[in-house]
Amino acid sequence: MDLHVEGVKKVYGDGPTARLALDETSFTVESGQFISIVGPSGCGKSTLLMMMAGLLKPTAGGIRLGSTPISGPPPGVAVVFQDYGRSLFPWMTVGKNLSMAAAADKLPKAEVARRVDEALTAVDLAGTQALYPWQMSGGMQQRVAIARALVVEPTVMLMDEPLAAVDAQTRADLEDLVLALRDRYDMTVAMVTHDIDEAVYVADRVIVLAAHPGRLIADIPVDLGRRDQLTTKAEPEFVKRRAEVFTLVRRPAATSSAGSDAELDGRPSELKA
Amino acid sequence: MPDPSGATSTLTSAPPPPPAGDKAPTTRVPRRKRPFGRRLVSGVSSLWLLVAIAILWQVVATLSPTLYFPPLSKIFVQxxxxxxTGDPSSLFLSQHFFDAALPSLRRLxxxxxxxxxxxxxxxxxxxxxxxxxxxxxPFIRFWLAEPKSAIIPVAVQIFGIADSMNVFLIFVGTVGLIIVNTADGVAGVDRMTLQTARSLRISPFTLYRRVLVPAAMPGILTGVRVSIxxxxxxxxxxxxYATTAGVGYEILxxxxxxxxxxxxSAFLLIGVISVLLNVxxxxxxxxxxxxxxxxxxSGQ
Incomplete structure (x- = not known):
């Protein structure tokens, strides 16, 4: 199902302290596509993702999954948070954490067990059901968090800087894992990241946001075919797209080419940096 | 456990297997038992003061007998x-125990x-x-600050010399502690935990039973422990103050x-009961x- 982001805008607070986190933003993620969302800190990329997840209400505009407007966490959409340490329930074993995700779907026990097993196998953690999260390394915990997202067999997976807190080697492994999972589970994926290399490496499309206020400034297609940690990053297409995104992200916000800025009203004009 | 490399090969684009250090342990981490010597030392060091006081009491009470402090050995016999002195069927507890301690424990x-x-x-x-x-x-905090023993006369006024007075006093003396600690525990549940729960679309009942209450359990149990x-x-x-049976009454x-x-002997019984409950x-x-x-x- 396509995911339509239509004129979405988010203002935090109201009155004189109101802060525009994300200005009117529209784009569509086609079914099966892998997009990454990048931008400097304060560009509203996490805010955007939380709205797509139905965890945050847009101030204006709306998001549709297929033809269904999103008003709360929709079925078939799974979220992976950055902070796996806090997002896994520490009082539950890995198995319980995963089966918890299926609780809302009221599936038969055997089916839940099968899915838990399959999800753990998919992230290469088969047989770890009885462990508690604190008995695992950071990279393993994040893989558990990803497996939990897979248990609902989602059509859309939303990831909020899922790899920001793991070491470089684990990170490279997890990038490939996420790509493999996208194919295996046939998902649409949107991943927020602050790492430009990563954004270009994993995605079919890179959405670039600028900060203060957060807004969409570019939508860059990436045509790379099958990824490989060794060779992909040396390909001309990768180098070109990477440079493109890099320039956009690093460019001072004032000179960016957001043409729609002028027609916006009600925006708090002096946004503190 | 299935061979991890086998699991990897089922992935369409076969990422490289994780480094060896990142392999999933399939068994629980065994708890290493401390060596006997160490345990002996820590056992002795935690009990020495108790033993020293007992010996001191015994020696002083034997050397200069007074009516008020009989030797500890005699107290133990008593x-x-x-x-x-009861039947094995009643765990050797005597009738006197049931007459004196049971009313107290029931009220508690x-x-x-x-x-x-x-x-x-x-x-x-x-x-x-x-x-x-x-x-x-605000009311609960005020209530917590009030020394509960000050309410005894009021409670006697209301309930008279009856079990309900003791029960009432224990109830009003502990309920505030439990409320405050539980509320703190629940209010302190990580925002991230709640957001995760929301994204999993679990029902309100499941949210309370499987997420909120377990997450708040450290706070809840603090209230339980302090209040006992x-x-x-x-x-x-x-x-x-006022009763016709119970361990406190025995002492008086x-x-x-x-x-x-x-x-x-009654004093010692209260001590034993308290320690057992706490344990x-x-x-x-x-x-x-x-x-x-x-x-x-993980050490994170």
Whole structure:
């Protein structure tokens, strides 16, 4: 199902302290596509993702999954948070954490067990059901968090800087894992990241946001075919797209080419940096 | 466990297998037992003061006998006679034990039990609702500051010399502690935890049962543990003040009739009961919060 982001805008607070986190933003993620969302800190990329997840209400505009407007966490959409340490329930074993995700779907026990097993196998953690999260390394915990997202067999997976807190080697492994999972589970994926290399490496499309206020400034297609940690990053297409995104992200916000800025009203004009 | 490399090969684009250090341990980490010598040392170091006081008491009481402090050995003999001369069928507990201790324990169970039944749900609600917390917390905090022993005369006024007076006192003395600690525990549940729960679309009932209550359990159990101490104090005090049976009453009665051996024996019984209750609660807490052993392994 396509995911339509239509004129979405988010203002935090109201009155004189109101802060525009994300200005009117529209784009569509086609079914099966892998997009990454990048931008400097304060560009509203996490805010955007939380709205797509139905965890945050847009101030204006709306998001549709297929033809269904999103008003709360929709079925078939799974979220992976950055902070796996806090997002896994520490009082539950890995198995319980995963089966918890299926609780809302009221599936038969055997089916839940099968899915838990399959999800753990998919992230290469088969047989770890009885462990508690604190008995695992950071990279393993994040893989558990990803497996939990897979248990609902989602059509859309939303990831909020899922790899920001793991070491470089684990990170490279997890990038490939996420790509493999996208194919295996046939998902649409949107991943927020602050790492430009990563954004270009994993995605079919890179959405670039600028900060203060957060807004969409570019939508860059990436045509790379099958990824490989060794060779992909040396390909001309990768180098070109990477440079493109890099320039956009690093460019001072004032000179960016957001043409729609002028027609916006009600925006708090002096946004503190 | 299936071969991890086999699992990897089922992935369409076959990422490189994770580094060896990142392999999933399939068994629980075994707890290493401390060597006997170490345990002996820590056992001795935790008990030495108790033993020293007992020996000092015994020596002083034997060398210069007074009526008020009989030798500890005699107190122990009296203790055995008073409470442990019953049938094996009643765990060797004597009739005297059932006459004296059972009323106390019943009041404790009723008063403190009621405080748990009322306090935990109320605390959860107050922890969830900022409005409710703002409405009720000022009163509860005032109530916590009030020394509960000051209410005894009032309680006697209302209930007379009856079990209900003791039960009432234990209840009002502990319910506030349980409410406040539970509410703190619930209000302190990580925002991230709640957001995760929301994204999993779990029902409100499941949210409370599987997420909020377990997450708040450390706070809830703190309230339980703190309140049992207060409950025991109030149990004894209320019996010293006005009652016709109970362990506190035993102490008072024996003291007033110059039966100091029996008085100390009753004193010791209260100590044993308190220690046992605390040990049981500690074991329950350890069991319920075993997931909290976060140190070790990942060390994050």
């Amino acid at each position: 203790f055995g006679q008073d409470w442990f 169970a009723q008063g403190w039990g009621l405080a748990l039944v009322v306090g935990i749900p109320v605390g959860i609600l107050l922890g969830r609702s900022a409005v409710a917390a703002a409405m009720y917390f 101490g207060v409950a025991l104090i109030l149990m004894v005090i209320s019996e010293l 009665l024996n003291q007033q009739s110059f039966k100091f051996l029996q008085m100390w 049981v609660l500690e074991l329950i807490e350890k069991r319920v919060l075993r997931w909290q052993r976060r140190e070790g392994l």
